[in-house]
Amino acid sequence: MRIELVKRKERSQLMxxxxxxxxxxxxxxxxxxxxxxxxxxxxxALYKFFIEPLTQQWSLEATIDKATPLVLIGCGLAVCYLSNxxxxxxxxxxxxxxxxxxxxxxxxxEFETAATLPLMLLFGAIGGxxxxxxxxxLKARFNTNEILTSLxxxxxxxxxxxxxxxxxxxxxxxxxxxxxxxxxxxATLPEVFGGLMSLSTPxxxxxxxxLALVLAKTLKGFEIRVMGESPRAGSFSGFSARxxxxxxxxxxxxxxxxxGTMEVSGGLNQLLPVISPGYGFTAIIVAFLGRLNPFGxxxxxxxxxxxxxxxxxxxxxxxxxxxxxxxxxxLLLFFVLACDTLILYRFRLTRRWSAARETTHx
Amino acid sequence: MFEAVLLxxxxxxxxxxxxATGELVSERSGVLNLGVEGMMIMGAVVxxxxxxxxxxxxxxxxxxxxxxxxxxxxxGFLVLVLVTNQVATGLALTILGIxxxxxxxxxxxxxxxxxLPELFIPVLSDLPFVxxxxxxxxAIVYLSFALVAVVAYGLFRTRLGLVLRAVGDNHGSAHxxxxxxxxVRFAAVLFGGACSGLAGAYLSLAYTPQWVENMTAGRGWxxxxxxxxxxxxxxxxxxxxxxxxxxxxxxxxxxxxxxxIPSQLLSSLPYxxxxxxxxxxxxxxxLTLVNTPACLGKPFVPDR
Numbered sequence: 001m002r003i004e005l006v007k008r009k010e011r012s013q014l015m016x017x018x019x020x021x022x023x024x025x026x027x028x029x030x031x032x033x034x035x036x037x038x039x040x041x042x043x044x045a046l047y048k049f050f051i052e053p054l055t056q057q058w059s060l061e062a063t064i065d066k067a068t069p070l071v072l073i074g075c076g077l078a079v080c081y082l083s084n085x086x087x088x089x090x091x092x093x094x095x096x097x098x099x100x101x102x103x104x105x106x107x108x109x110e111f112e113t114a115a116t117l118p119l120m121l122l123f124g125a126i127g128g129x130x131x132x133x134x135x136x137x138l139k140a141r142f143n144t145n146e147i148l149t150s151l152x153x154x155x156x157x158x159x160x161x162x163x164x165x166x167x168x169x170x171x172x173x174x175x176x177x178x179x180x181x182x183x184x185x186x187a188t189l190p191e192v193f194g195g196l197m198s199l200s201t202p203x204x205x206x207x208x209x210x211l212a213l214v215l216a217k218t219l220k221g222f223e224i225r226v227m228g229e230s231p232r233a234g235s236f237s238g239f240s241a242r243x244x245x246x247x248x249x250x251x252x253x254x255x256x257x258x259x260g261t262m263e264v265s266g267g268l269n270q271l272l273p274v275i276s277p278g279y280g281f282t283a284i285i286v287a288f289l290g291r292l293n294p295f296g297x298x299x300x301x302x303x304x305x306x307x308x309x310x311x312x313x314x315x316x317x318x319x320x321x322x323x324x325x326x327x328x329x330x331l332l333l334f335f336v337l338a339c340d341t342l343i344l345y346r347f348r349l350t351r352r353w354s355a356a357r358e359t360t361h362x
Numbered sequence: 363m364f365e366a367v368l369l370x371x372x373x374x375x376x377x378x379x380x381x382a383t384g385e386l387v388s389e390r391s392g393v394l395n396l397g398v399e400g401m402m403i404m405g406a407v408v409x410x411x412x413x414x415x416x417x418x419x420x421x422x423x424x425x426x427x428x429x430x431x432x433x434x435x436x437x438g439f440l441v442l443v444l445v446t447n448q449v450a451t452g453l454a455l456t457i458l459g460i461x462x463x464x465x466x467x468x469x470x471x472x473x474x475x476x477x478l479p480e481l482f483i484p485v486l487s488d489l490p491f492v493x494x495x496x497x498x499x500x501a502i503v504y505l506s507f508a509l510v511a512v513v514a515y516g517l518f519r520t521r522l523g524l525v526l527r528a529v530g531d532n533h534g535s536a537h538x539x540x541x542x543x544x545x546v547r548f549a550a551v552l553f554g555g556a557c558s559g560l561a562g563a564y565l566s567l568a569y570t571p572q573w574v575e576n577m578t579a580g581r582g583w584x585x586x587x588x589x590x591x592x593x594x595x596x597x598x599x600x601x602x603x604x605x606x607x608x609x610x611x612x613x614x615x616x617x618x619x620x621x622x623i624p625s626q627l628l629s630s631l632p633y634x635x636x637x638x639x640x641x642x643x644x645x646x647x648x649l650t651l652v653n654t655p656a657c658l659g660k661p662f663v664p665d666r
Contacts, residue, residue, distance in 0.1 A: 005445065005663060086449055088453060138641055138644075142641050142644045142645040144641050144644040145590060148590070152587075153633070155630065155633045159629055159630045163626040163627070323461065327458070327461040327462050328461075330454060330459070330460075334436070340446065
């Protein structure tokens with residue numbers, strides 16, 4: 001008896017929807033196992049991790065807060081991955097975006113006008129786009145592996161940020177702490193809906209919806225999907241793989257950079273040596289869990305954000321290390337990828353001898 | 363002075379050399395495993411933990427190898443049996459490895475570690491100048507050279523190596539000839555995992571005998587770049603690893619001679635050098651096309 005993969009005639013629409021749910025269920029199962037191995041009641045731990053944060057307003061707000069950058073970065077990454085451009089350096093694009101966006105309030109603190117915030121967001125997007133342009137140009141021009149270059153630039157970006165906040169951008173009145181000056185009010189992203197969420201959340205949702213429309217209804221969206229699935233067919237219809245590499249990286253970089261600026265201007269209010277708990281990497285999981293579809297990504301971003309909050313919750317309530325959050329995130333991506341097999345293949349139980357007999361008949 | 367510099371270059375190059383050699387074997391069989399960083403960090407934390415618990419460095423090293431192999435088995439199952447996307451699955455392995463290592467290692471932060479002993483090779487270690495540098499190293503350094511020699515010989519001088527390369531260059535033909543593509547690839551992936559685990563153990567048991575979160579600091583990714591740099595030839599991996607070892611210790615020695623450069627700039631040199639090297643290699647199309655395994659990263663589903 002053996003299990004065999006049989007290719008489906010077409011993608012299973014049912015599995016397309018079910019596979020992320022199966023993956024989440026399997027992740028919860030695995031997480032329960034880890035909790036019980038480390039000597040905790042798995043049911044209570046799972047409740048504290050996945051359910052309880054949804055029942056209280058403050059933790060719900062915190063989850064939305066964390067989900068926002070994940071969704072924004074994930075949307076950009078989805079365009080990259082759909083078109084077969086493996087940008088895994090969103091973390092670096094996030095950081096450089098934050099640096100560009102902070103240039104105004106850090107270097108010109110007196111510049112307090114209504115234009116301050118829009119300019120910051122613009123600079124942030126430009127910064128992220130420029131940083132993403134490096135691996136894109138190298139790929140388009142020299143065919144350099146974009147996976148490795150974009151990842152290497154993450155390390156460079158965080159070293160640049162480290163240099164700035166410890167060196168030239170350090171707060172002159174900050175007792176030598178490695179942090180920039182606090183942003184003025186006009187450089188701070190306001191809260192909306194009576195303090196329920198930062199302005200970054202509605203901005204992100206609008207961008208996600210626009211992107212969903214572009215992907216589903218426009219020629220550009222068609223180009224992105226065709227070039228991802230069959231670059232050869234795409235090039236016959238006149239689409240340029242190089243052009244799309246540049247486009248997808250710039251878009252992803254701009255969104256990551258925007259997310260970076262909104263993070264420092266909304267939440268942190270200053271630059272610190274580390275400004276991201278790995279949003280750029282977690283967003284990769286978000287993009288895949290969300291089926292590379294902006295609406296899916298909104299849901300997936302919320303799920304992954306929950307894992308950050310849940311990690312904090314089990315740490316404070318049960319003394320489980322919050323490192324469990326990144327384990328669960330990693331497991332989730334594994335299960336998502338494994339379950340996606342079900343979209344293209346189905347399993348069949350076969351007996352070895354019958355398979356052998358079939359071949360002899362042929 | 364020069365001896366001291368050379369010594370640090372060797373210790374910085376060894377983990378890169380080991381991990382890149384393992385990945386080279388995996389890629390030669392046609393499997394791109396981007397999870398080197400994750401397997402390496404698991405090797406580092408498991409090696410440290412076991413050595414700490416048992417007091418035996420050797421057991422730590424063995425456990426690290428086993429951890430790397432376990433991680434790669436997970437990857438192999440997904441990529442080879444479930445035919446998942448190799449790039450995405452490799453990324454998942456790295457994310458998972460970094461997460462798990464953080465969880466396991468939390469108890470060991472700040473715990474003094476165990477350093478593998480140096481083995482003095484009789485006679486040779488007494489040679490003037492080269493003796494102390496080359497022949498007073500720990501076992502893993504010697505092992506790294508043996509590893510490269512075995513892989514170089516095995517890949518190009520043995521039947522097994524021929525089969526492995528055939529599977530990586532044309533899995534359809536290899537399958538038609540009756541070789542089990544999946545089995546050969548699984549073995550190659552496991553070998554890569556073992557090497558990454560060993561490289562991780564070297565970091566936490568010899569390079570800096572302690573556990574620090576994220577202590578691999580991108581070395582797994584640099585090892586991946588080294589495979590490209592070597593254009594899939596084991597002996598060139600040695601050159602690349604030592605070149606990168608030299609770049610990555612610049613920081614250390616620049617501080618000693620008090621050059622006034624931001625330390626962050628020096629720290630970023632290995633990453634910038636990686637990008638530069640990748641560009642130079644990939645710009646030379648002939649070099650990359652000749653040796654790149656033709657089926658690298660391509661999924662294989664045997665039809666019956």
